[in-house]
Amino acid sequence: MANMHTNTAEVSLFTLFGAVLKRDLLLSFRNKSDLVNPLIFFVMVATLFPLGVSPQPNFLSEVAPGVVWVAALLATLLSLDSLFRSDYEDGTLEQVILSPQPLMVVCFAKVVGHWMTTGLPLTLLSPLIGLMLFLPAEGMFGLLSSLLIGTFTLSLVGAIGAGLTVGLKRGGVLISLVVLPLYIPVLIFGSGVVEAAAMGIPYDGFLAIMGAMLALGCVLAPVAISAAVKISVSG
Amino acid sequence: MQFSSFSDFLMMDGHALYVWLSYGIAITIVIVNVALPILSRKTLVNNLARRIRRESKQQ
Amino acid sequence: MAGTKWMPRWFYQLASPRWCYEFTGKLLPWCAAVAGILLVVGMVWALAFAPPDYQQGNSFRIMYIHVPSAILAQSCYMMMAIAGAIGLIWKMKVADMVAYSCAPIGASMAVIALVTGAIWGKPTWGSWWVWDARLTSMLILLFLYMGVMAMYAAMENEAMAAKAASVLALVGLVNIPIIKYSVDWWNTLHQPATFTLTEKPAMPAEMWLPLLVMVIGFYCFFAVSLMMRLRNEIIRRERRAGWVRDLIVAYPNTGKR
Numbered sequence: 001m002a003n004m005h006t007n008t009a010e011v012s013l014f015t016l017f018g019a020v021l022k023r024d025l026l027l028s029f030r031n032k033s034d035l036v037n038p039l040i041f042f043v044m045v046a047t048l049f050p051l052g053v054s055p056q057p058n059f060l061s062e063v064a065p066g067v068v069w070v071a072a073l074l075a076t077l078l079s080l081d082s083l084f085r086s087d088y089e090d091g092t093l094e095q096v097i098l099s100p101q102p103l104m105v106v107c108f109a110k111v112v113g114h115w116m117t118t119g120l121p122l123t124l125l126s127p128l129i130g131l132m133l134f135l136p137a138e139g140m141f142g143l144l145s146s147l148l149i150g151t152f153t154l155s156l157v158g159a160i161g162a163g164l165t166v167g168l169k170r171g172g173v174l175i176s177l178v179v180l181p182l183y184i185p186v187l188i189f190g191s192g193v194v195e196a197a198a199m200g201i202p203y204d205g206f207l208a209i210m211g212a213m214l215a216l217g218c219v220l221a222p223v224a225i226s227a228a229v230k231i232s233v234s235g
Numbered sequence: 236m237q238f239s240s241f242s243d244f245l246m247m248d249g250h251a252l253y254v255w256l257s258y259g260i261a262i263t264i265v266i267v268n269v270a271l272p273i274l275s276r277k278t279l280v281n282n283l284a285r286r287i288r289r290e291s292k293q294q
Numbered sequence: 295m296a297g298t299k300w301m302p303r304w305f306y307q308l309a310s311p312r313w314c315y316e317f318t319g320k321l322l323p324w325c326a327a328v329a330g331i332l333l334v335v336g337m338v339w340a341l342a343f344a345p346p347d348y349q350q351g352n353s354f355r356i357m358y359i360h361v362p363s364a365i366l367a368q369s370c371y372m373m374m375a376i377a378g379a380i381g382l383i384w385k386m387k388v389a390d391m392v393a394y395s396c397a398p399i400g401a402s403m404a405v406i407a408l409v410t411g412a413i414w415g416k417p418t419w420g421s422w423w424v425w426d427a428r429l430t431s432m433l434i435l436l437f438l439y440m441g442v443m444a445m446y447a448a449m450e451n452e453a454m455a456a457k458a459a460s461v462l463a464l465v466g467l468v469n470i471p472i473i474k475y476s477v478d479w480w481n482t483l484h485q486p487a488t489f490t491l492t493e494k495p496a497m498p499a500e501m502w503l504p505l506l507v508m509v510i511g512f513y514c515f516f517a518v519s520l521m522m523r524l525r526n527e528i529i530r531r532e533r534r535a536g537w538v539r540d541l542i543v544a545y546p547n548t549g550k551r
Contacts, residue, residue: 164445177441253353257409258356269519
């Protein structure tokens with residue numbers, strides 16, 4: 001990090017983005033267990049449905065789109081708490097806010113880092129879950145594409161909740177309470193894509209809407225995240 | 236007047252449970268939303284008055 | 295706030311908790327009287343004088359509660375978000391207090407809308423809960439309210455809680471059209487087309503007049519409840535101020551509020 005002169009005025013936004021992303025990825029990879037836990041949770045939650053409801057292939061293939069999406073959503077939610085926590089606790093977050101660098105770029109880079117270590121692995125693991133839940137083969141591509149776009153939106157929106165609750169000692173359930181209503185549109189359209197794909201219906205329209213939500217999130221969420229983080233640190 | 240007698244009014248042509256339950260719940264919630272602030276105001280004012288009395292005695 | 299001479303005087307006045315307290319004190323009795331009259335008249339009209347629906351019979355009278363409370367739940371959220379935004383941008387304490395006071399009232403309105411909607415659904419559609427688009431959207435609105443209220447409750451530092459809850463309310467506000475659109479779309483997929491729960495096209499005057507009375511009555515009730523909670527908040531937060539202490543000391547003697 002000695003070569004990263006990020007606290008000078010002439011640094012470009014891309015350099016800043018790259019530096020923050022690299023740091024976050026480096027830190028994440030130091031605790032390999034933190035990377036794997038959301039994935040294990042994802043698989044376990046998906047397993048709960050056949051166990052708790054019914055293992056019949058007909059039933060499972062019908063509910064598979066929703067179940068995989070709900071499991072991915074919950075796994076993302078659980079991993080959000082740690083997004084800002086360690087930086088908050090050792091004072092890095094405060095330094096970042098005080099620095100002349102645009103906070104929105106830093107927050108966006110952190111979200112990208114979070115997605116690369118949670119959303120992306122979840123997406124790549126999802127066909128396995130789909131297989132366990134008897135999702136028809138036609139649905140797989142819909143599953144992958146909807147999760148690829150959707151998990152990034154989930155990370156963006158969830159980071160708002162993470163920023164708001166990072167200052168609290170018992171933030172745990174609060175972040176879920178705060179973020180879940182905002183996740184519902186993503187869930188509706190995400191599972192809609194998979195269902196349409198499984199039935200063989202064209203789903204480009206739904207993917208387009210998910211892309212629109214992602215675009216809106218990319219534009220608006222960093223504003224909210226930086227506001228949230230500033231509020232938490234100042235409190 | 237849509238009903239021919241008071242008992243007809245209460246029975247609402249068999250929909251009595253639904254209509255009266257809805258209106259009852261709504262009225263209850265409305266009253267609670269008025270009663271709670273009144274009660275908390277009383278407690279607030281009393282606590283503050285007590286604190287002011289205590290502080291003026293200490294001086 | 296230097297150089298903001300273009301702000302009208304009432305804007306600065308609004309920022310003073312004391313001015314707000316005195317103003318609402320004068321307004322409250324009138325509002326309460328109007329609210330009481332409108333609600334009683336409206337309910338009696340809705341229950342006894344409005345015609346029953348030819349299909350749903352007398353359970354249609356539930357509409358006169360369900361629709362106003364749904365409208366209020368949504369308006370109240372807008373007000374909460376706007377008050378929160380004003381508090382964030384202009385750092386006005388009173389705006390924060392208004393936002394804080396709005397939340398429980400709006401949540402109660404959402405609960406009334408949901409409960410009456412569910413009860414209305416039973417004779418109409420045969421079950422106590424239906425995943426109809428409007429009810430589902432109202433449920434999600436209730437979740438948003440609960441999230442905001444939980445945010446207020448979780449933070450002891452009031453200024454920080456107000457800011458955090460305001461940010462959350464604004465994020466929720468942006469999401470409400472998205473949620474409505476997605477729930478509507480989801481509902482058209484998963485629900486067979488049934489007639490809508492509310493607002494039949496071209497209601498005759500005997501039906502929309504009492505509805506209007508109820509809507510205005512509910513708005514007045516909302517104003518009354520908001521003002522009462524706001525006044526309590528003002529007293530609580532400004533308890534160290536001289537004018538509050540004078541007020542409290544004089545309270546049991548004068549009985550004047």
